[in-house]
Amino acid sequence: MIRIAQLSCGTEYSGVQKEIEKAAETFGAQMVMPDVNLDDIDEAYEKFGLSCASSSLKLMIARAMSLVEGKNEADAVFICTCFRCAEAAIARNEVRRLIQNYTDLPVVTYSFTEKTKASELFIRMEALTTVVSRKSILAREKQEGLTLGIDSGSTTTKVALMENDEIIGTGWVKTGDIIGCANDGIEQALDGTGYKLDDIEAIGTTGYGRITIGKAMGAKLIQEEISVNSKGAVYLANAQKGEATVLDIGGMDNKVITVNNGIPDNFTMGGICAGASGRFLDMTSNRLGVDITELGPLAQQGNYRNAILNSYCIVFGIQDLVTTLAGGASKADAASAACHSVAEQVYEQQLQEIDVREPLIQVGGTSLIAGLVDAVHDILGGIDVIVPEYSQYIGSIGAAMLVSGLKDTDIDDSKRFK
């Protein structure tokens, strides 16, 4: 049983404690409250030096200190406080840093509302338990042998073939039939390499279709995309040590993941309003009559201030675009405004919830749209944004890299899922 220490304020009074425990249980983990006595509380938080007015936050700090000092034991840490509480947000981040600086424990942070349900916490708890139970797998920093990674995304299926730490083949197919697309992608990746599917030593899958494909192909690694993408990003960007933030603006949802030494410790996933997705840029390029690959360079020539686009909704967003163009804005200005609008909304809806750490590694298909990368850079106040080579194949590369550590082991995820 994996023991997850809970460092929190307000979970019980917000009515979400049960949801947290339910989410942990789903992944074979148990929430525990580190035991501290009264005298330790004042001593610990004075030693820590953050003067919180709320006593539950003092208790949270004391519990964190007891983990750091080894007075209590746990396998992982879940830090959570009420959404919109400034005092708690400061304490949450500082406690996270404390745990990361002085222990090896994986940490995930979260800010909840009374609407938070166990299902929203599932991917966090899964990632947290993965980090505990698969620590040795995630610690891998290079690829070995001949392995294949498949990322079955909502819009496209990406495949990467790797041999001895090099990418030797890639595949890129619009997602339709899950298995069929995977096969087409594999064919593209193998093409010209001289290898056949049988030559491959191990396969790893990620993305929405990971379980279906993984079972069909006998994949040794079937893993959610938070762990895989973050690992792939720091691998490609050569940022395996220290802190970084991974941003993936996808076709259907957006992921922002913070990593510490290559291990994810917090992330947000959004996908309620399509105005902030790659799909909006796809529709914009259609309306402008340019290929999606031309949208980025076009945007770089324009000025977003000359065209007003800032709708959360993809339908209203396109209406704004039509109005803007009718009002005389150039295609370049409109392209720039579309990129700016997506970046702004990713910032408003997601990046503000997370403690963004430099460098920011932007990945996924949308990272190839240069205008969007520029917009992210601007909106985050000139932060360093890295777009590594092969960034659009991120999940497949992460999967190919990670599974190379399993090729000579008995671990076989295709047998894990029924």
Place this chain on the structure above:
Amino acid sequence: MSKKNEDIDSEFCHIPMGDGTYRDSDQKDKITRMVILGPGCSISSKELFNFLHLLELPINIRLTCYGANLNGEPDYVMEAVNRVRELDPTHIFIKFRGFPPGDPRRCRAKRGGAREGFHQIEAEYKLLPEVSYALEHPKHVELTQPKKIPVDEFTEIVKEIESKK
């Protein structure tokens, strides 16, 4: 007493304990009070326990490290509380408690950390000698805050002290 027990049985409810178990309980109409024996109390917790039993009231009594927990119907619990207070009025204190005694939802064994209320008893206990002293020597005091002295008067005093230097 037996009649009362029958009444309790007919008011069974089914309360989830959060660990997959349930408790059949009649707690809905019951209350819990904690008897705290302050420092310098003339009776020991063992004597308290015996005294409570000899009252023969239909209540649950649990001996604890600071006194006892009483759980039952309000009339009986309050009767016990009032009788206990008479034993040493200035050293025996009563605390309200929301959770029934031994409830797994608030139990140290189940959740790891001590329940919040435990820390409070620990801390408030330290103030009890002074509270007991004040109760033994009751008096009324002025509640209105003293007024701030006028600035002129303040200046006068400063000048006076300065001139004496």
Place this chain on the structure above:
Amino acid sequence: MKVAIFPPNSMILADMIVRSGHEPLVVQNQMKQKVTSPDLDAPPFNMTEDDPISGLKYAAIEVPSGVRGRMSLFGPIIEEAEAAIIMNEAPYGFGCVGCARSSELTVFSLRRKDIPVLELDYPTSRDDTVEMVYKINTFLDNLDNDGEDESND
């Protein structure tokens, strides 16, 4: 008289009110209603999403859920209060609500009511503590007198 106390779970304050013949309004009573309710399955406090929502009566939606959840418990106490004793700057162990913003809102709501309020600072010495008990007892005894005065009028 029904006397609200702050911190709402202090043993000493509640005990002194009982001794003086008044009724302390303590949060444990609200909690008891929740935890002995057989219809709910949300341990440990049996608070659910509905509680922070009902807390909207006391604090707006932009206020964190933990504050609103707490206010759903303290709100009824504030409404019922006929007098109040507020202990300012009490340390964690004296009883607390865990959240500074919830404390501020609760104390503010009590002060805003047109009821007798005794505000005390947490004692810093033995003499202070004794003085604090005297103040509380004087205040509570005065409540009786005030009540009589009104009935005589």
